[in-house]
Amino acid sequence: GQQLNQSPQSMFIQEGEDVSMNCTSSSIFNTWLWYKQDPGEGPVLLIALYKAGELTSNGRLTAQFGITRKDSFLNISASIPSDVGIYFCAGPNHAGNNRKLIWGLGTSLAVNP
């Protein structure tokens, strides 16, 4: 079945550094989504990408929908302590009629003030 592979699994950075994480799949996705889960909270949608090659920003966050439709990356510029959390990529499964959202296992980000 479809799977999403996220890397790195975890990151520990200094405040002010830029961060890059990515998500890859062996199959094509028509939509890529990036969610963030703060400690003790539910995931929150950060950015949604609907078109191959699309580059979208949300404040200090920038995400791109890979041209092959098999990958996406998320960049965070000038990280701050509140960026701590788990970042998930997700995409709708288009195999068959049973549509589900496929999730990566997440990238855990720690920021040292």
Add this chain to the structure above:
Amino acid sequence: DSGVTQTPKHLITATGQRVTLRCSPRSGDLSVYWYQQSLDQGLQFLIQYYNGEERAKGNILERFSAQQFPDLHSELNLSSLELGDSALYFCASSVGGGQNTGELFFGEGSRLTVL
């Protein structure tokens, strides 16, 4: 605040027991999804309901069941609990039913501890 309400926030119970988790979706959302998140694990999709009907099923155990009521709130029932069922259980909602856009709104979760 996502607008999705889950109760209880915390629950401690013993093996073999049964619990019910409750979710109220955002106003206007017709779909409700249930996810399980164990320690250091990703989000495992359990089940989705759309306007009262089961729409999609994930890795939900036979000991677990769910339903969506006419007022669109949903309940997840977990029975014959085992230690491994200890996890965060999230409810999410969306306007549509097909997860086509994947834009889900999550509640804060119910943390279940089975002793």
